[in-house]
Amino acid sequence: MNRGGYYLGIDVGSVSTNIVLVSQDGGIEKKAYLRTSGKPIDVLTQGLVDFSKDVDDDEILGVGTTGSGRQLASVIVGADIVKNEITAHAIASQRVVPDVATILEIGGQDSKIIFLKNGVVNDFAMNTVCAAGTGSFLDRQAERLGIPIEKFGSLALKAKAPTRIAGRCAVFAESDMIHKQQMGHRTEDIVAGLCTALVRNYLSNLARGREIKGPVMFQGGVAANAGIVAAFEEALSQKIIIPQYYDVMGAWGAALIAQKAIEGSALATRRNEAGSAFRGFKNACARYETHSRECGGCSNNCEVIEISTDDIVVARWGDKCGKWSNVHVSA
């Protein structure tokens, strides 16, 4: 690998944990897309062990974390910036297509739409509690139909007469699909119908009648699904750009934001001694224990999560009042 230092970007999501190593020119040198499988700490540390084979501690100039597990990742790795997914995705997309106007993102359990105007985020929306139309639901349906998820999209493209599926709710969509199967509809038609229904649901829930201007980018794990891509292109009557690193855009954005923050602070030349909060691969890959308990200090009964390594508490969160999370903890 070329010498000179890298930035680490980490996106801990509900379904996937993504890590990227970004060179100083902003390009991706190495990436990992890992299934979180409900064990974010294990998956993240295993991923980091793999990265430590290619890069040394002192080559890491800065670390950025994002995703729903961004606080957790920040504690483990030692992050310079902790950013929300919306901003991270927008930054990475703009690097690929500087004049991108709309970003569609569908991940494992949530989906987002981001509108940009004159190079800045102008509006955004995220799905609510309901995970209908996200990767998890597609996974489940592929499994039920006995189709590997990787082939789900290409199967949809073979449909000649897509079946109309109710996509408003995942539960109803599933019973509707079962009904259509029993009526004798072909599997590829049902799969294509599902893709169309999910896109319809996404656009009505997130875009809510807003004009979708091009260039449009589509990223997140579901962007690998050719059936969904085709359904978007048809619904929006325009070409959709799928970036090369569609599955790790959040992590890339986090790394780019970290780079900007570190370079902006004029500490870049001083490396880790003062520049980055990075704890080093060895420290980051220690064994972690998590405990959760109800505080009981007041009627809120907050569930407090405690993360420790070698019996030293490194972080606590979950309380509303700050009684636990504000306690000074030594790393």
Place this chain on the structure above:
Amino acid sequence: MDGMIHYVLMEQKPEVSRRAPNITVGLARAMTYYEHGRLWQNFFTQLGCAVCVSPETNKRILENGVAQCSNETCLPVKVMAGHVLELAGKCDTVFIPRYMSTARHELCCPKLCGLPDMIRLNLRNKVDITEVIVDADKGQEKTRKTLAQLAEKIGVSTKSAIEAYEKAVKNKLNADVKARLAADMEIGTLTDKKTVAVLGHPYMIYDRFLSMNLIGKLKAADINVVTPDVFSHHKRIENAYPYFSERNFYAIGSDNLGCAYACAKRPEVAGIIYLTPFACGIDSLVTEFISRHLKAGREVPLMVLSVDEHTGEAGFDTRIEAFLDMLAPV
């Protein structure tokens, strides 16, 4: 609905007991408390009653309220029920005013018009509830009548109840808007600093639990926060009505609408966050009108944050962070 109200009122005919006037009256820290709590506190204190106010909303209050209320009930009313339960055993009666209208030609949300009944029905009469009707559009008659009933119930003269009420209204009118809210519920002022307007019902935006401390979080991010209370009611209505030439809107809707329109004219307002409880009928219309109005004029970023009893704080915070990033691009 009418029939039901009559039925409940008949059934609830207050028993006339000549107790000592210094009984304890419970006030729920929910719904109209955030606007008129001080008025009623003042009223009962004048009559020699002790007043017990429920604590700030917490998880137990929310869970108790949710468990007691029918599923269709809106979140703030569920929380109200939780507060009333919290007061059970701590007071002789819980006072719930029935707000029909607070100004000429204005109507209150139907949930306020039926609040004492909804709480009685959802709590299955577990808690004694006392009410007074406020209907400014129709005049003072109903208020006087219900004040007389209240006076009889708590054992004071009708005259003293009416006098205490008039005095309390006057005291409240004399007090400035800040005084009627708890001291730390700052409503902000419009300054040159980057400002975000937090709109919504007072019982949403000022309830630190329901709002997930939205105002506090914005302040921690060094944002100047203003709420609809930064403008007078008159100013808000004035701003709302050029758009709605007919006065056909619920008062709280006009308040938020007028505030949004007023904010849209102020360049220091960098963004607007509208906090709405899931399933609020009024907000569903008002937020739509606001977003259309903002699109037509100076494009002020607007984010509608919807919360219900299941809302997780992580997703809420992500949206706030992303919204603030949008106002100050990285």
